[in-house]
Amino acid sequence: MIFQSAFFSIALIISIIDIITGSIIGTIITKWLASKKNWDSSLKVAFLVNLPWILLSLILSILETFYIRVIYMDFPFITVNMHIIVIVNLLIAFVINTILSTLLVHRLYRKELNNSLFFVTRILIILYILMYIFAIIRSYFLGLAAIS
């Protein structure tokens, strides 16, 4: 029992470390792409563009930990595919994230919605691929299942 609760705490802490890493990587990518396009390349604006990603990832990781706790502790005999729940949540979060970040880029960089949408989509695709690779490497070294 103690080990199980410790496992969930560790899973949540790892997710938070993932989010911090992701926010740093996202800020660097945003800054790089903005300077490439001769837009405002300040760190503050780049961080603000990544704010929806940070908030949504935090919500998702809390939800995931909650589901894992409910499914594996309260209903151990239940037949639920955890991956489907996570993937559907991730896809919907990607859409919400893209739109929120697009509106932020449109507001902060004062660019057209079209350009902002392409800019954000490019950042998010790079960020999601990098975070996926990071999660695989992290789970490989820690010996934990890829939770996030």
Add this chain to the structure above:
Amino acid sequence: MFNDLLQFYKIGKGLGLTKKEINQIFFFQKKIPLSIGLLVILIVSILTFILWNIIVLIYIQNSGTVYAEGAFYGSVSINDFKKKK
């Protein structure tokens, strides 16, 4: 129906229109602005997110064991079901 569509394309090409412009003939309304489209998608996806998680939670809540904890399945007899009428 397909003949009509082909006819539309032929007439459009005859008028010197591009394929994109001919395709726009089929959408009789005005083009929806991107900002409104994005807002609609945002609202729909937030609602889907909430609904999906509610569905998952309801499914998990209703997928527990049928009998009370510690009950012996062998103790359930046909008469128990007859009484339920």
